[in-house]
Amino acid sequence: MAYLVLSNGMIFEGKRIGATRNRIGELVFTTGMEGYLETLTDPSYYGQIVTQTFPLIGNYGVIEEDFEGNSTLFGYIVRELCDTPSNFRSAYPLNDYLVAKGIPGLCGVDTREIVRITREEGVMNAMICDEIPEDLSAIRTFRVEKAVDTVSGNEKYTCPADGKEKYRVALIDYGAKHNIIRSLQKRGCSVTVWPARTPAKEILSSVPDGIMLSNGPGDPKENSFCIEELRKIIGVKPTFGICLGHQLVALALGGNTVKLKYGHRGGNQPVRDLSSGRTYITSQNHGYAVVADSLKGIGIESFRNANDNSCEGMEYPEKNCFTVQFHPEAASGPRDTGILFDRFVQRMEEEKHA
Secondary structure (H helix, E strand, C coil): CEEEEECCCCEEEEEEEECCCCEEEEEEEECCCCCHHHHHCCHHHCCEEEEECCCEECCCCECHHHCCCCCCCCEEECCEECCCCCCCCCCECHHHHHHHCCCEEEECCCHHHHHHHHHHHCCEEEEEECCCCCCCHHHHCCCCCCHHHHHCCCCCEEECCCCCCCEEEEEEECCCCHHHHHHHHCCCEEEEEEECCCCHHHHHCCCCCEEEECCCCCCHHHCHHHHHHHHHHECCECEEEECHHHHHHHHHCCCEEEEEEEEEEEEEEEEEECCCCCEEEEEEEEEEEEEHHHHCCCCEEEEEECCCCCEEEEEEHHHCEEEECCECCCCCCCCHHHHHHHHHHHHHHHHHCC
16 A cells, blocks of 8 residues: 555545656646547656546556646546557556656556645645654645756757648747647658757757747746846747646736646646636636736737636737637647648748738
């Protein structure tokens, strides 16, 4: 047996899965009914212990072609782990993956109760361990730090367009998911992926047709270098930001971000388009939000969360820049908002013929 010890003193007893190591992390939950492989390989979960609200996880095994990046989460909590997956694409059981990646976890715990506590009290720290510690100070003082520096690549690389190259996109990697690249490639874009700490001058010297700002983990305000470099980039070329990229643009232009009580994580998050009134179902993974009112006179709020009215998108007309908090690449998840990549491509086309 092993334990999940919350920073508020609550204790959940369960069965060990994954790596047999003790680990402290930020306890969060995700509401997706499927897509656990995309969750486990999303770099935006760096530093977090993820609780799956859906009760059975692992039923279709591990399919490496569906990975979105490197595993960076610190722990994994499920109600029931399936050790006999049934899927023609499955290569091996999920627990084998957790062990190989050094991810500790628990099964057989009351995930509904864990989520209820998180919703009522907010995101808190927790520890997966074999013995209950007498002193909880290490759990309570834990902070997710240097997240982007940890998950961003160290070298630039280029992915060719599918078919004829129509546009060249510079993607700044704050923890990018692979499907952002694939979504651009299939629209005729070759994509050069740049490490997060690349100076703006170097990126712009490659003369891209557009700038893509990726998703990523952690507190956006921690990334002072990235924010400063974005001030030199925004407005030069058509720019599209997703998730952390959305938050960093807001900070670079003088706005503010706040930490949400328990964030938005899962593939069923409703978002309202403020121009059309249409509601989209989106895939999300974030714990911070842009304060739209802090950008009055600078940007226009374009999308809003239908549950808590937090900002989900901004338009910056004078900068030829738009950003969204959700994931239009949506792997795995709804594909309603993939049209935003088409909008980005259209802006690059207009810029070419301006």
